[in-house]
Amino acid sequence: MAQYRIFVDGAVGTTGLRIHERLSNQADIRLLTLAENERKCLTARLAKIREADLTFLCLPDEAAREIIALAPDTARICDTSTAHRTHADWVYGLAELSGQREKIASAKRVAVPGCHATGFISLIRPLIERQALAADYPLGCQSLTGYSGGGKPMIADYQATDRPAAFNAPRLYELGLQHKHLPEMQRFTGSEATPIFTPVVADYHSGMLVSVPLPLAAINAPFRSGEAVQQLLADYYRHAKLIRVQPHAQMDTDGMLAANALAGKDHLEINVFSNEHQLLLTARFDNLGKGASGAAIQCMNLMLGRNETAGLEWH
Numbered sequence: 242m243a244q245y246r247i248f249v250d251g252a253v254g255t256t257g258l259r260i261h262e263r264l265s266n267q268a269d270i271r272l273l274t275l276a277e278n279e280r281k282c283l284t285a286r287l288a289k290i291r292e293a294d295l296t297f298l299c300l301p302d303e304a305a306r307e308i309i310a311l312a313p314d315t316a317r318i319c320d321t322s323t324a325h326r327t328h329a330d331w332v333y334g335l336a337e338l339s340g341q342r343e344k345i346a347s348a349k350r351v352a353v354p355g356c357h358a359t360g361f362i363s364l365i366r367p368l369i370e371r372q373a374l375a376a377d378y379p380l381g382c383q384s385l386t387g388y389s390g391g392g393k394p395m396i397a398d399y400q401a402t403d404r405p406a407a408f409n410a411p412r413l414y415e416l417g418l419q420h421k422h423l424p425e426m427q428r429f430t431g432s433e434a435t436p437i438f439t440p441v442v443a444d445y446h447s448g449m450l451v452s453v454p455l456p457l458a459a460i461n462a463p464f465r466s467g468e469a470v471q472q473l474l475a476d477y478y479r480h481a482k483l484i485r486v487q488p489h490a491q492m493d494t495d496g497m498l499a500a501n502a503l504a505g506k507d508h509l510e511i512n513v514f515s516n517e518h519q520l521l522l523t524a525r526f527d528n529l530g531k532g533a534s535g536a537a538i539q540c541m542n543l544m545l546g547r548n549e550t551a552g553l554e555w556h
C-alpha cells in the first residue's frame with residue numbers, strides 16, 4: 242500500500258506526541274522521525290520537511306516562524322502554533338465553518354486554530370453569519386482549561402511535588418485582557434468588537450469548557466429563544482462529524498457540565514441553556530483533541546484527501 246510520509250516537528254512535545262499516538266497505527270501513514278540529537282537541528286528538520294508529503298509544526302511560535310522562513314513553498318504544512326493563524330497566506334483550519342473545508346483541502350499552508358478560539362468561534366460564527374446576532378455586539382467569553390493547555394512547562398509545574406498551594410484552585414490568567422487568541426476569535430467569528438475573554442486554568446490534565454453568556458434581547462427574530470438558537474446551531478453543523486450540537490438544555494446526570502468530559506476525544510460538543518431572558522452557550526472538548534492534535538489530523542486528512550475523521554476518536 243502507498244504510504245503518506247508525515248513529519249512531526251516537535252514530536253516529543255504535548256501536541257506532537259498526541260499526533261504521533263493517533264497516526265502510529267494508520268496503515269497508510271509512515272512517520273518520519275529524527276534522532277534525539279537532531280530534533281532541534283534546522284538542517285535535519287528541513288530535510289525531513291522536503292521528504293515529507295505533509296509536516297506538522299508542534300513548536301513554540303518563534304520556532305514555527307523560523308522554520309517557515311526556510312521551508313520550500315511547495316511543502317504542505319499544518320502549524321499548530323499561534324504564529325500564522327491570521328496570516329493572509331495561510332488557511333484557518335476550522336473545517337466546520339462555511340466554505341472552509343474546501344479551502345483546507347486545496348491549501349499548502351494550514352494554521353490549526355487555538356484551543357480557546359475553537360470553542361468561541363464554533364459558538365458565535367453561526368449566529369453572526371446567519372444574522373441572529375449583530376456583528377458589533379460586545380461579547381464576553383470564559384474558558385476553563387486543563388493544565389496540559391500550557392504544554393510541557395505547565396504540565397511540569399502542575400505535577401511538581403513542591404508546587405504552590407495556589408495550584409490547587411482554578412486560576413484566572415491573561416488579566417491584561419490581551420490573550421493571544423483574540424485576533425483569531427474576532428476575525429473568524431466576523432465580530433467587529435474584541436471580546437472580553439477570561440481564561441481559567443485548573444488542576445486537571447485536559448479538557449476545555451468555553452462559555453458565552455448572552456441576553457436574549459441581543460438575539461434577532463426569529464431566533465429569540467434558547468430552542469431556536471439550538472436549532473440554528475444544529476442546522477449549521479448538520480454535516481459536521483466532529484462538532485455535535487446537543488438537545489436544548491442537556492446537562493450531565495448531576496445537573497452540571499464537567500470540563501473534562503471529552504478528554505481523550507477529538508470532537509466538540511455544543512450545549513445551549515436558557516431562561517426567559519438569557520442564553521448560555523457552551524462548547525466542551527479536549528484542548529489536546531479538537532483544540533490541537535485532533536484538529537491538526539482532521540486538517541491533514543482533508544489536505545491529503547483521506548477520510549476527514551480517519552485516525553480520530555470521536556464516537
Ligand SMILES: NC(=O)C1=CN([C@@H]2O[C@H](COP(=O)(O)OP(=O)(O)OC[C@H]3O[C@@H](n4cnc5c(N)ncnc54)[C@H](OP(=O)(O)O)[C@@H]3O)[C@@H](O)[C@H]2O)C=CC1
Pocket residue numbers: 250251252253254255256257280281282298299300301302304321322323354355356389390391392393394528529532533
Ligand atoms: N497544549 C495545548 O493544548 C495546545 C498547544 N498548541 C500549540 O501547539 C504548539 C506546541 O505546543 P505544546 O505541544 O503544548 O508545547 P510543548 O512545550 O509541550 O512542546 C513543544 C515542543 O517543541 C520543542 N521545541 C522547542 N523549540 C524547538 C526548536 N527550535 N526546534 C525543534 N523543537 C523545538 C520542545 O522541545 P523540548 O521538549 O526540548 O522542550 C517541545 O518538545 C504551541 O505553539 C502551542 O501553543 C495549540 C493548541 C493547544
Ligand SMILES: CC(=O)N[C@@H](CCC(=O)OP(=O)(O)O)C(=O)O
Pocket residue numbers: 321322323354355356357386387388389390391395421422440442
Ligand atoms: C493553559 C494555557 O496556558 N493555555 C494556552 C492555550 C494553548 C493554545 O491553544 O495555544 P496556541 O494558541 O499556541 O495554540 C493559553 O491560554 O495560552
